[in-house]
Amino acid sequence: WPAYAPLVHAINTLKKEKNAVILAHNYMTPDIFGLVGDYRGDSLGLAIEATKTDADMIIQGGVHFMAETSKILCPDKRVLIPSMRAGCSLASSITGDDVKLIKQRYPGIPVVTYVNTSADVKAESDICCTSSNAVAIVEHIAAEMGVNKVIMIPDEFLAKNVAKQTNIEVIAWHGRCEVHARFSAQDVREMRESNPGVTVLAHPECPPEVVAESDFTGSTKAMSDYVSDNRPKNVILLTECSMSDNVAMANPDTDFVRPCNLCPHMKRITLENMYQCLRDETNEVLVPEDMRVKAYDAVMRMINVTF
Numbered sequence: 001w002p003a004y005a006p007l008v009h010a011i012n013t014l015k016k017e018k019n020a021v022i023l024a025h026n027y028m029t030p031d032i033f034g035l036v037g038d039y040r041g042d043s044l045g046l047a048i049e050a051t052k053t054d055a056d057m058i059i060q061g062g063v064h065f066m067a068e069t070s071k072i073l074c075p076d077k078r079v080l081i082p083s084m085r086a087g088c089s090l091a092s093s094i095t096g097d098d099v100k101l102i103k104q105r106y107p108g109i110p111v112v113t114y115v116n117t118s119a120d121v122k123a124e125s126d127i128c129c130t131s132s133n134a135v136a137i138v139e140h141i142a143a144e145m146g147v148n149k150v151i152m153i154p155d156e157f158l159a160k161n162v163a164k165q166t167n168i169e170v171i172a173w174h175g176r177c178e179v180h181a182r183f184s185a186q187d188v189r190e191m192r193e194s195n196p197g198v199t200v201l202a203h204p205e206c207p208p209e210v211v212a213e214s215d216f217t218g219s220t221k222a223m224s225d226y227v228s229d230n231r232p233k234n235v236i237l238l239t240e241c242s243m244s245d246n247v248a249m250a251n252p253d254t255d256f257v258r259p260c261n262l263c264p265h266m267k268r269i270t271l272e273n274m275y276q277c278l279r280d281e282t283n284e285v286l287v288p289e290d291m292r293v294k295a296y297d298a299v300m301r302m303i304n305v306t307f
């Protein structure tokens with residue numbers, strides 16, 4: 001038996017005893033993603049699953065803003081996260097007070113907020129978006145509010161990538177994902193030279209010049225679906241390292257060239273601390289009710305537009 005087998009067994013037993021579910025983001029390591037995760041997916045998919053589950057407890061296999069989103073959507077459930085230190089460079093780039101100041105500077109312009117933010121930022125926003133629906137959300141809110149401009153926070157690169165796909169003017173903030181910002185266009189050209197014929201997929205948190213050099217851009221789920229649907233012979237996923245491991249498990253005929261960057265926040269979630277969190281019911285994520293109600297409106301407005 002592999003060393004992790006007893007932990008996997010213990011986690012799966014505790015889940016049943018406590019009526020708990022594990023929502024596992026695509027960046028979780030394969031042991032969590034494949035062996036204890038009940039639902040797997042991108043930020044949007046996990047948020048939708050949180051609204052559907054009848055479990056009493058959600059264990060977030062992901063970072064803090066994802067756990068907060070689950071709590072915002074499911075106030076009656078207990079939401080736990082295995083490590084309170086699992087943050088996000090985008091979420092920490094902006095506060096609710098910053099958003100208040102931005103709104104004062106651009107009165108009447110809607111604020112579209114990426115889900116990679118804290119609850120106080122969502123609470124100050126008109127609508128949320130994820131990497132899988134950003135263009136549609138920008139166009140929807142601009143039309144609904146009768147304007148041709150939106151504020152899009154906090155990811156500068158996502159905002160610039162969205163701006164290239166719409167006629168709506170996009171005012172950006174200066175947040176960056178510390179994982180995706182590290183890829184460069186030169187990296188992509190060198191990878192193509194050393195791997196002729198390779199298909200390059202990039203997450204939209206990558207710099208625009210990296211996206212321009214890629215064959216496809218999409219959320220973590222969209223990248224995974226692209227590989228399953230198109231079955232490229234060899235592929236590069238310009239994103240977090242565990243993505244290739246997880247997508248490779250489902251696509252044994254594709255070769256994964258693996259230049260990748262680790263997200264230190266995602267990697268703070270381990271099988272060990274997931275077991276402890278479930279056993280001891282520690283690290284509960286709470287959101288003050290007045291803030292939660294306002295953040296709920298922004299998240300639900302997005303979900304209602306998406307479906």
Ligand code: 13P
Binds near residue numbers: 043116203
């Ligand atoms: P997805 O919504 O595409 O899963 O992205 C989440 C994330 O944190 C990417 O860095």
Ligand code: SF4
Binds near residue numbers: 116264265266
């Ligand atoms: Fe945040 Fe980037 Fe890590 Fe995603 S990969 S959680 S955006 S730091």
